[in-house]
Amino acid sequence: MYILAINGSPRGRDSNTDRMLQPFLAGARDAGATTDVIYVVDLDIRDCQGCFMCWTKTPGRCILQDDMKGVLEQIKKADILVLATPLYHFGMTARLKRLLERTLPLADPHIIKKGDHFSHPGREEHRMDMVLIANCGFPDRVHFKALEEHMCQLTKDRPGSLLASILCSGGEMLRFGGDGFKWYYDALRRAGREIVEMGHLSSETESILAKELVPLESFLNMANAFWDSKITPEGVEGNKSDFTSEEHFTGDSGKNEAGEKRIEQISKPNMLPRDCREAVMGMVMVFNPRAAGDMKAVLQINLTGEGGGEFYMVIQEGRCSVHEGKAENATTVITSPADVWLSIARGKLDGAGALMQGLYKVTGDFGIMLKMKDLFSGTDSKDEAPACPAGPLPIPGMMWLTVAFLPWIFNWIATGMELNPAVKWGVPALGSLLIWGYRKYYNSPTWMDSISAVYFLVAGVFALAGYPLSPAAGDFSGNLVLGATWLASLAKEVPLTAEYSRWNYPASLADNPMFLRTNAIITAVWGEAYLFMAVMVLMMNLIPEYKILWMVLRYLPLLLAGVFTAWFPDWYPAYIAAGGNKHR
Ligand SMILES: Cc1cc2nc3c(=O)[nH]c(=O)nc-3n(C[C@H](O)[C@H](O)[C@H](O)COP(=O)(O)O)c2cc1C
Incomplete structure (x- = not known):
């Protein structure tokens, strides 16, 4: 037995129609049938011109040169033709209808009486039964009425009959359910087997296939929540479909005011x-x-x-x-x-x-x-989430922390080189002001940007006025200010490191408490490290005999804080998530 299925969905292989069709055909093959599927979306099939040339000048042959010629040959061989379609405006899709119209060459033009009505006989009186497989968006089956009637008309005048109509309402559920709908797919497979073996569906299979995929209430909840989530917000351009792969997509899924209103009324x-x-x-x-x-x-x-x-x-x-x-x-x-x-x-x-x-x-x-x-x-x-803060410089968010440290790094190097105080303080003052100004203009300066600018400006003004900080005082105050800046940021909603690391994550994470707490701890560690460094600078000046010891102790916290920062953000959230905070 040869079963030819025609899938009329524009979504082709990624359609709910195909999700129904494939298990059905697998069942038919289990029972020994040979099967083929034609995806109408893949074919070049033009509109029937209504010229009747296939009845007059080229009997049995259409004058249009496209893929329909091959389709007609396959239809002529089929013992069962499965028409598979999503419901579009109460009927089959236009693509499938167009294909059916092009089967006119298979009919003979003469009009004969058949029972109580008239029709055209087939050119070749080969028996071909039919099966309808259809799914629709609404959850109630009444929507299929016109399609069912259409199928009756299509089958009643030709040899063969309509063996089964397998109709799935709320069919979009199939897209998401995975093998939560295994019971339904199993029934479809059984249906395929039964059609080959018995020529009809058992009442048991029929009743399973008539069941709703999910309870009506749940369907309404999920469907409306789904549409709510998919409607592109006002003012945002949408040009990608959630339903069709790029190759089939030709429309614009942009905002839909009518849809929005409908959802407002029904779903909320x-x-x-x-x-x-x-x-x-x-x-x-x-x-x-x-x-x-x-x-x-x-x-x-x-x-x-x-x-x-x-x-x-x-x-x-x-x-x-x-x-x-x-x-x-x-x-x-x-x-x-x-x-x-x-x-x-x-x-x-x-x-x-x-x-x-x-x-x-x-x-x-x-x-x-x-x-x-x-x-x-x-x-x-x-x-x-853009990976970079706004502005013409494509500097990734996290890299801005390094940028924020540039004035400091210059100042530290200048201290070692005993540069002219006006340069030593003036350059960082200018640099930190530029960074602050840039961030202010294009987005917003971080806490670190602001405090750095204030510190270097004050120190710079004093230096230019002839009262520069001594190297030791500059070293001490720098570390003190850094430590205080980092620790003080803990009093803000967003700790200092989070202002930078948030660019590495989706924007929605910015207010995630786990993310904020992880950053608060890292910020605290660095703040304390800087304060400890300030104390070591003090010790170096108070007890210079142990200078080597103070130097080692001064830089050790930096190393430890660096290692901690590399390890902690991965470990801590997982630790808390596994219930770690319960054991403290
Ligand atoms: C243009 C258009 C018309 C539709 N008309 C109906 C309809 O009349 N009744 C209905 O229940 N669903 C209707 N739907 C919804 C589809 O039947 C539903 O999304 C179906 O699951 C698509 O199946 P597919 O993935 O096999 O293409 C329509 C969808 C589109 C795009």
Whole structure:
């Protein structure tokens, strides 16, 4: 038996239509059939011209030269033709309809009476049964009515019959469900087998295939939350589709005011997940492929207590699917009481804050947790983090810390070289003022930029007025100011190092409590190191006999702080996430 399937979705192989079609055909092959799929999106098929040349001057042959010729040959051989389509405006897609119109050469022009109506006989009276496979966006099946009627009309006058209509409402769920819908795919496979073996579907298969993929309430919640997350915010250009691969994409998924209003009216009162399953599924619905990039991760989420469950998400190739159960190869494991997770999903609890408080635990690769907000934000258009602060100089954010130290480095070198005090203080004053001015003009100066500028300006003015700081006083005051600057930044919302390191992470991380606390500790370590250096400078001048000892002690904290800074940011968040703060 030869089964020819025609997939009419513009999304081609990445369509929900294909997700339904493939298991069906696999089942048919299990039962011994040979199968082929034609993806209409791949073909050059032009519109029927209505010239009737295929009936008059070139009987049985269309005058248009395109891919339809090959399609007709395949149709002529088919024992079963499967028409597979998404529902577009209550019918099949225009592409599929266009292809069907071009089958006119297969019909004979003469009009004959068939029962109570008239029709055209086929040129070759070969029997070909048909199967309809369709999915639609709405959750109710009533939308398929016109398509079903259309299929009846298409099949009633030719040898063969419509063996089955497999209709899936809420079909976009298939895109996200992974093998959460294994039961449905299994039924499709059984359907393929039954069509070959019995010529119809068993009532059991039929009733499974008629089930809704997810409960209606959940569907509405997830679908509307999904659209909410995907609608490009006002004023942001959107030109990439979340649904079609680039090769098929020709439209603009920009803002949609009508859609926004609709969602405002329908979804808002109903958007919160009601249970853990919905909360996890909801994450998948708002998964942001662009934030994921080439990330490969298996995120196991174990929700304990009443209403809990075990789920895992597989993230790879810019896709995320959710599954129930335990993954064998989880890269990150989240263990949370179900009520905590639900509160986070409902926006009542901040996820990062809850982690800091030890309300849930994370083990394994912690990197994904730092990207959580972006990964499950639906759209990243509002949150694309530039790696550099604004301005014409393409200096990465973290590199600005080195830039901020340039006046200091000059001053330290100048102290060793016993340069003219006006140069020693004037150049750093000018440099720090330039840095501060640049940052002020293009974005905003950091705490370090501001304090450095003030310190060097004051010292510079004194030096130019003929009252320069002595080398020892300059050395001491410099370290003192640095230490005080770094430690004082702890009183601010954003500790000093976070002002720089935030450029290495997604913008959404800037207010993440884990990120801020990690930076606060690093800032404190460096602040104390500078203060310790100031004390050592003092000791060098008070007890110069032990100069070597003071020198060693002076630079040792710098080395230790450097090693600490390289190690701590990776270790500490993972330590806290694994519940480390509970043991203190
Ligand atoms: C132009 C257009 C028209 C649509 N019309 C309907 C419709 O009338 N009823 C419906 O339930 N869904 C409608 N949908 C939604 C699609 O049927 C739904 O997104 C489907 O899952 C797409 O399947 P695919 O991935 O196989 O292309 C429409 C979608 C588009 C793009």
